[in-house]
Amino acid sequence: MPAEEFVAGWISGALGLVLGHPFDTVKLLGFFKGMSFPIASIAVVNSVLFGVYSNALLVLTATSHQERRAQPPSYTHVFVAGCTGGFLQAYCLAPFDLIKVRLQNQTEPRAKQPGSPPPRYRGPVHCAASIFQAEGTRGLFRGAWALTLRDTPTLGIYFVTYEWLCRQFTPDGQNPSSGTVLVAGGFAGITSWVAATPLDVIKSRMQMAGLKQRAYGGLLDCMVSSARQEGLGVFFRGLIINSARAFPVNAVTFLSYEYLLLSWG
Numbered sequence: 001m002p003a004e005e006f007v008a009g010w011i012s013g014a015l016g017l018v019l020g021h022p023f024d025t026v027k028l029l030g031f032f033k034g035m036s037f038p039i040a041s042i043a044v045v046n047s048v049l050f051g052v053y054s055n056a057l058l059v060l061t062a063t064s065h066q067e068r069r070a071q072p073p074s075y076t077h078v079f080v081a082g083c084t085g086g087f088l089q090a091y092c093l094a095p096f097d098l099i100k101v102r103l104q105n106q107t108e109p110r111a112k113q114p115g116s117p118p119p120r121y122r123g124p125v126h127c128a129a130s131i132f133q134a135e136g137t138r139g140l141f142r143g144a145w146a147l148t149l150r151d152t153p154t155l156g157i158y159f160v161t162y163e164w165l166c167r168q169f170t171p172d173g174q175n176p177s178s179g180t181v182l183v184a185g186g187f188a189g190i191t192s193w194v195a196a197t198p199l200d201v202i203k204s205r206m207q208m209a210g211l212k213q214r215a216y217g218g219l220l221d222c223m224v225s226s227a228r229q230e231g232l233g234v235f236f237r238g239l240i241i242n243s244a245r246a247f248p249v250n251a252v253t254f255l256s257y258e259y260l261l262l263s264w265g
């Protein structure tokens with residue numbers, strides 16, 4: 001199994017994340033709150049996404065990454081490979097994402113201050129350990145189902161958008177220019193996040209359930225009760241910030257990914 005794509009995905013995911021982190025946190029409080037934890041986790045997750053995507057295409061089309069410019073895969077194959085990568089990365093992402101959401105929604109200061117209540121979670125490791133102690137492995141995968149539904153089709157859309165835009169601006173058989181990769185990667189991120197936002201809202205609510213928010217009977221119950229109480233607009237919460245973040249993060253992710261693979265030959 002070719003491994004370069006896993007390594008390139010690892011590095012490019014980390015680079016994209018550094019750019020996106022302030023956007024990620026601005027929805028809430030504290031700008032660079034907890035940067036090292038997301039870097040480490042997104043690197044792993046992005047490596048799974050790109051590695052599985054490329055290897056799925058290898059299985060579907062019998063072409064390696066290097067051969068795919070001369071023999072481009074069909075959009076159906078790109079979509080199926082993207083969904084496969086998305087599905088598997090969602091499972092790796094689930095516990096990390098849960099911890100991120102729990103920590104970002106925690107407004108009490110982490111360090112104990114006189115007079116203020118002690119924070120529930122002292123950091124990512126403490127957060128993971130307390131969830132595990134209270135609810136076991138299942139607890140760490142709270143909201144994983146919603147995350148999988150969010151990521152499987154939208155990562156298919158992600159790679160189709162990227163490939164489609166690259167092909168629009170690149171003569172047949174050639175590699176896309178850096179400018180094309182940046183723009184195609186940026187728009188792939190935006191398209192995918194626009195499609196993912198409704199389920200992203202639901203996913204985060206399910207991950208918070210059991211803490212401050214009420215517990216839901218399941219995904220459908222969470223959707224229906226959120227829409228009843230807050231109107232349909234609730235499904236578009238965070239759309240602008242998600243899109244603003246998606247452009248630079250994914251432009252840099254794709255540019256570094258393509259650059260690394262090209263330089264490794």
Ligand SMILES: C[N+](C)(C)CCCC[C@H](N)C(=O)O
Binds near residue numbers: 151189192249
């Ligand atoms: C599928 N969905 C749009 C949710 C995520 C797309 C992932 C791409 C990148 N790691 C990022 O954080 O933007």
